[in-house]
Amino acid sequence: MGEAIVITSGKGGVGKTTSSANIGTALAMLGKKVCLLDTDIGLRNLDVVMGLENRIIYDLVDVVEGTCRIAQALVKDKRFEELYFLPAAQTKDKDAVQPEDVKKIVDSLKPDFEYIIIDCPAGIEGGFRNAVAGADKAIVVSTPEMSSVRDADRVIGLLEASDIKNPKLIINRVRPNMMKSGDMMDIDEVCSILAIDLLGVVPDDQQVIKSGNIGEPTVMNPTSNAAVAYRNIARRILGDSVPLMALERKKGVFYKLKKIMGIG
Amino acid sequence: MTATKEHVTIKGNKDGLIFLFNDHCEFPVLLSELQYKLEKTHQQILSGPTINVHIKLGNRDLNVEQEEKIKKLVSNHGNLLIQSMESNQKDIKEENHDLKIIKGIIRSGQSVHYETPVLFMGDVNPGGLISSTGDIYVMGSLRGLAHAGKTNTGNKEAIIAASYMKPTQLRIANIVSRSPDESADEGAYMEFAFLEDDHMQIGKISELHKVRPDALQF
Ligand SMILES: Nc1ncnc2c1ncn2[C@@H]1O[C@H](COP(=O)(O)OP(=O)(O)O)[C@@H](O)[C@H]1O
Ligand SMILES: [Mg+2]
Numbered sequence: 001m002g003e004a005i006v007i008t009s010g011k012g013g014v015g016k017t018t019s020s021a022n023i024g025t026a027l028a029m030l031g032k033k034v035c036l037l038d039t040d041i042g043l044r045n046l047d048v049v050m051g052l053e054n055r056i057i058y059d060l061v062d063v064v065e066g067t068c069r070i071a072q073a074l075v076k077d078k079r080f081e082e083l084y085f086l087p088a089a090q091t092k093d094k095d096a097v098q099p100e101d102v103k104k105i106v107d108s109l110k111p112d113f114e115y116i117i118i119d120c121p122a123g124i125e126g127g128f129r130n131a132v133a134g135a136d137k138a139i140v141v142s143t144p145e146m147s148s149v150r151d152a153d154r155v156i157g158l159l160e161a162s163d164i165k166n167p168k169l170i171i172n173r174v175r176p177n178m179m180k181s182g183d184m185m186d187i188d189e190v191c192s193i194l195a196i197d198l199l200g201v202v203p204d205d206q207q208v209i210k211s212g213n214i215g216e217p218t219v220m221n222p223t224s225n226a227a228v229a230y231r232n233i234a235r236r237i238l239g240d241s242v243p244l245m246a247l248e249r250k251k252g253v254f255y256k257l258k259k260i261m262g263i264g
Numbered sequence: 265m266t267a268t269k270e271h272v273t274i275k276g277n278k279d280g281l282i283f284l285f286n287d288h289c290e291f292p293v294l295l296s297e298l299q300y301k302l303e304k305t306h307q308q309i310l311s312g313p314t315i316n317v318h319i320k321l322g323n324r325d326l327n328v329e330q331e332e333k334i335k336k337l338v339s340n341h342g343n344l345l346i347q348s349m350e351s352n353q354k355d356i357k358e359e360n361h362d363l364k365i366i367k368g369i370i371r372s373g374q375s376v377h378y379e380t381p382v383l384f385m386g387d388v389n390p391g392g393l394i395s396s397t398g399d400i401y402v403m404g405s406l407r408g409l410a411h412a413g414k415t416n417t418g419n420k421e422a423i424i425a426a427s428y429m430k431p432t433q434l435r436i437a438n439i440v441s442r443s444p445d446e447s448a449d450e451g452a453y454m455e456f457a458f459l460e461d462d463h464m465q466i467g468k469i470s471e472l473h474k475v476r477p478d479a480l481q482f
Contacts, residue, residue, distance in 0.1 A: 146390070149390075150372045150389075150390050150391050151372070153371045153372040153373075153389050153390070153391065153392075154371065154372040154373040154391065156371055157371035157372065157373060157374050158373075160371075192405070193387070193389055193390070193405075193407065195369055195387065
């Protein structure tokens with residue numbers, strides 16, 4: 001029986017779709033059977049990031065309305081045998097889908113896949129409730145900016161009030177030199193506010209934008225820093241204990257001690 | 265309207281008028297007598313320059329609705345301006361002094377209110393709200409909004425203490441204090457906020473026993 005993981009954030013543009021595509025692809029690279037599910041009705045773009053837009057025949061709303069069966073709507077990835085994608089509708093009314101519908105669809109995917117990665121729309125309204133309805137676990141994405149952290153916090157509160165316990169955190173678009181100079185919140189600060197487990201830290205990387213444009217997830221690119229981060233995240237999801245990369249590491253106790261004693 | 269026994273006494277002093285309310289009669293009786301006096305027997309005070317009014321409730325405690333009714337009635341009469349509304353009894357009578365100990369985390373968009381002083385073991389995040397009729401002690405980081413002494417008339421003796429103090433806003437009774445706009449500054453450890461002459465002050469926890477000798481004694 002597969003596990004459904006929703007990728008959410010509250011705020012838009014912080015990297016939910018990027019994370020969904022890369023984590024899904026990284027899990028497939030590690031030999032897992034994965035289905036990506038886009039629930040961002042009306043603003044779908046997981047298909048574009050995955051480079052699968054031209055293969056879409058049916059979508060989520062078609063499945064909900066009974067126009068087609070799930071199997072007919074699933075788009076097979078062009079790179080990995082065991083990676084599939086269920087697109088959101090682009091043109092239809094977003095009220096066409098209710099949380100029970102999404103839950104039913106996710107439940108019916110579970111026997112056939114090891115991981116179902118659900119890309120959540122921004123906001124905390126209907127679209128969020130749809131995305132969360134079928135999920136067993138959640139990953140919250142935030143950038144190291146106060147507005148993003150605050151929205152992530154809001155979402156964590158909502159998740160904790162639902163059946164989804166212990167959401168995990170990805171901090172995206174980190175710029176180590178800006179953190180060092182104090183122009184960006186540092187990892188410690190974000191973690192201490194959100195107070196949930198850190199699953200990984202993804203650097204700000206131009207390759208991500210390039211990859212998005214050519215429809216090939218960054219994680220496939222061996223020269224990208226973000227790719228390494230996403231591969232590590234996928235391995236942590238599988239239960240490996242991969243140490244945090246240098247930029248992810250929190251300042252040690254010793255560092256703090258030195259700071260207090262004024263010799264840091 | 266018979267006024268055999270006075271329920272509303274109006275006195276003048278150099279600052280304006282003092283309305284003394286009897287605290288034994290029913291509220292509607294009080295209200296209608298106030299209206300009667302304002303409209304029939306004391307019309308002369310209703311013209312001329314603005315007059316400050318201090319209302320003394322004695323041992324009566326008003327709920328929000330009743331308070332509103334009085335405010336409305338008085339402000340309907342042109343030049344009267346309510347400066348204060350005080351009750352002797354209120355804090356003693358209504359407030360529960362048992363300290364409540366709560367643990368958790370108050371996240372953005374969440375709010376909790378306690379009708380007792382509260383010791384909160386955990387963080388109050390930006391966008392989160394904790395309020396109490398009495399004191400608030402946060403054993404954790406206070407980054408959101410805390411409102412202590414939140415009663416109808418406002419408990420100005422209440423304090424807000426936190427292990428790490430970096431709030432977006434502090435309120436005690438009806439006094440609001442916000443964090444400085446240049447938010448770059450670090451928060452502070454082991455501090456508490458209190459009111460002194462209606463101004464929000466911040467002190468080190470070690471000073472608490474001097475500023476509020478009665479705080480935390482139950
Ligand atoms: N680590 C990163 N480095 C650089 N650009 C990024 C990174 N993560 C996301 N982006 C860019 O940010 C934009 C928004 O990302 P997206 O995943 O669509 O956000 P969301 O789905 O949360 O709205 C995209 O243009 C994407 O290419
Ligand atoms: Mg998106």
